[in-house]
Amino acid sequence: STHESFLQCFSSHLQYSNSSLELVFTKNSSAYSSILNFTIRNLRFVNSSKPQFIITPFHESHVQAAVICSKKYDMQVRIRSGGHDYEGLSYVSDVVPFNIIDLVNLRSxxxxxxxxxxxxxxxxxxxxxxxxxxxxxxxxxxxxxxxxxxxxxxxxxxxxxxxxxxxxxxxxxxxxxxxxxxxxxxxxxxxxxxxxxxxxxxxxxxxxxxxxxxxxxxxxxVPPVVTTFNVQKTLEQGATKHFQKWQTVANKLHEDLFLHVVSGVANADSNGRKTIRLSFTCLFLGPVEKLLALMQDSFPELAVERNNCTEMSWIESVLYYAGFSTRDPLEVLLHRRPLTDIFMKAKSDYVQEPISNTGLEGLWQRLMEKEQSQLILSPYGGKMSQISDSETPFPHRFGNLYQIQYTITWDDDKETQEHLRWIRGLYAYMAPYVSKSPREAYLNYRDLDLGENNKNNNTSYAQASTWGLKYFKNNFKRLVYVKTLIDPSNFFKNEQSIPVLPS
Ligand code: FDA
Known part of the structure; x- marks a missing residue:
């Protein structure tokens, strides 16, 4: 059977192995589910199709063997590092049989x-x-x-x-x-x-x-001292007015200053009326005095004061942005949490002109429909504007004010369809206010709503362009060229992999 043949092929290709280390997990292995679930970050994919083999290489030759033998026996592979793919593409496949090459042990x-x-x-x-x-x-x-x-x-x-x-x-x-x-x-x-x-x-x-x-x-x-602040404004406290100013200054601020905005739904009063709360959160690469002077110069309306600010080391700021206390031991950064317990869907956009007040009002209204909705608005500019669009495949450089990540999370699978409908509706609403032709998107905020490859036959350049141009703009063409050159049989494929040109 393919099953046995794969295993024989795999062991015959191993140049380096230590028999005490388990390398290949099948559905019969006791550790199969715990290995599979260990880095799943989104409950939407827990009950999806399962891999035939999970290979957890300890050595590069194990990866080579896994690729050679999966190809020989026509088994698709999924490659997983941290498992955070928003659409689960590193561990889910509709095309069976498939294998996961899980790099969890290759981490030096x-x-x-x-x-x-x-x-x-x-x-x-x-x-x-x-x-x-x-x-x-x-x-x-x-x-x-x-x-x-x-x-x-x-x-x-x-x-x-x-x-x-x-x-x-x-x-x-x-x-x-x-x-x-x-x-x-x-x-x-x-x-x-x-x-x-x-x-x-x-x-x-x-x-x-x-x-x-x-x-x-x-x-x-990084300097020995960096400074953070987090200033919050609800709609009642003028959040929209501050956001309007932020839209015009955030991408022009000094490159040492990163001031992003995170939205959340909050209670406006004790009667359960909802409001939007915007958190203006900053990392400045330098001491507090210099930050206050820069803020006074470019965004005085936010009225940031010394007591809003905390000086710390850069690594403490990593703890801060990860949601830990800056007093926590650095070892918390080493924790890999097991399976998370939320369902989530995300989408992304790029904003090139400030969104009007009318646009924002409609956006806030929609966010207030879902308590677990969130936007993360990340300002561009600085070094990002100095690197050309074609330097790497990531094309979202000069001309972007900021990026939006929309997320919605929920706790019960029964609500999945309703939440997907909601976030798709929000995305449709935002169309007039964001980048167009193409409507740009960030690959790492993977979104299969943008389009998918065909499951069983090759996908044309034109079909893949529907999502490829959004992620890569003009770089998509070169990606297709490279793909065709190095993997002409299209072995490494998934729902949004780069297609191969017909020979
Ligand atoms: P995962 O293992 O799921 O891989 C993602 C994709 O890359 C899959 O298609 C996979 O096959 C492929 N892949 C992984 N390893 C590979 C390898 N070694 N060789 C070839 N292909 C490989 N992004 C960001 O830019 N800044 C941020 O701050 C955050 N924050 C963040 C927080 C949380 C909670 C999540 C869930 C996600 C983010 N992201 C992010 C998005 C993140 O960059 C994106 O999900 C990455 O693809 C995750 O990489 P992993 O290795 O964890 O994912």
């Missing part, structure tokens, strides 16, 4: 302060990366995301932004080299993969191109 990190660089494996989390940098130095950091459980593999290969991206760009902008296993099971580095593939995996999504094992990154300097 080596920091080289002297050369201001590091090698980090895809299976490491951002929390582990930040922790390891901080152990070696308090004056270096890395511009990646703010949630510590996000995996390096998915975040880097889709772009990856966080609190210092206005100064240093995306995680993908700071990648110097990478190691990848290609469709033929070859282990390649930057030189041997060539510049086209090296370009593609820094924002084009890794899963179309191969299994990226590790990344060499440039560490970036």
């Amino acid at each position: 990190i080596s920091i080289d302060i002297e050369n201001k660089s590091a090698w980090v494996d895809s299976g490491a989390t951002l929390g582990e990366l930040y922790y390891n940098i901080a152990e070696k130095s308090k004056v270096y950091g890395f511009p990646a995301g703010s949630c510590p459980t996000v995996g390096v593999g998915g975040l880097f290969s889709g772009g990856g932004f966080g609190t210092i991206f206005r100064k240093y760009g995306l995680a993908a902008d700071n990648v110097l080299d990478a190691k990848i296993v290609d469709v033929n099971g070859r282990l390649l580095n930057r030189t041997s993969m060539g510049e086209d593939l090296f370009w593609a995996i820094r924002g084009g999504g890794g899963s179309s191109f191969g299994v990226i094992l590790s990344w060499q990154i440039r560490l970036v300097p």
